[in-house]
Amino acid sequence: MSDPAPRHPYPDAFRPDEAPAPHPLLTPVLGLLGTWAGSGRGGYPTLDEEFAYTQEITFSHDGRPFLHYASRAWLVDADGRPLRPSARESGWWRLQPEGRVEALITQPTGIAEIAVGRADDGTVDLATHEVALAPTAKQVDATRRRYTLTGEDTLTFVHDLAAVGQPLQHHLAAEFRRCSTS
Ligand code: HEM
Secondary structure, three states, X not given: OOOOOOOOOOOOEOOOOOOOOOOHHHHHXXXXXXXXXXXXXXXXXXXXXXXXXXXXXXXXEXXXXXXXXXXXXXXXXXXXXXXXXXXXXXXXXXXXXXXXXXXXXXOOOOEEEEEEEEEEOOEXXXXXXXXXEOOXXXXXXXXXXXXXXXXXXXXXXXXXXXXXXXXXXXXEEEEEEEOOOO
């Protein structure tokens, strides 16, 4: 009798040297594969004060020309102790020729973004192509996300936001270290 609930036969890879072999179109983003943890600060003109946060990001692939992307953040106090869960999102980065990227990203706050941009020489720069909002979501008009590999195991991230009547401007900046992949 066959197993009624077989495990998925095509698990994701989190390292370039892990099976399955990465699709050639993933070459410009191979340095991002894996799990990253870091901390950052954020703010916005509509908020009373800045905030500090910690964030985990994971990029993986299954041999096809897209990355699975997942991010979860939590607010922390001045000593880095967790205060509460914060932004969470996941999606797909579809790699195209010449390092072009089409990213589909959704958040539990009712925001779905399609961002387009380029991956090149250790940086990924994504800007909004379209935003779709659930009926009760806050107004978000555009974002810009820049990821920069500053070393094999270090990554910076900056995020600009045009939302709730404000023009595109700084919302987040963070620095990450690669988590061990053994
Ligand atoms: C690490 C990721 C992020 C963190 C830690 C973060 C944190 C925050 C915090 C603390 C607030 C204030 C409201 C609250 O206390 O919850 C906020 C507001 C907001 N964030 Fe973020 N955020 C993140 C990513 C994003 C992204 C990716 C978007 C949009 C695509 C976004 C859009 C907004 C909007 C629209 C507001 C509401 C501003 C207002 O109503 O005045 N955030 N964020």
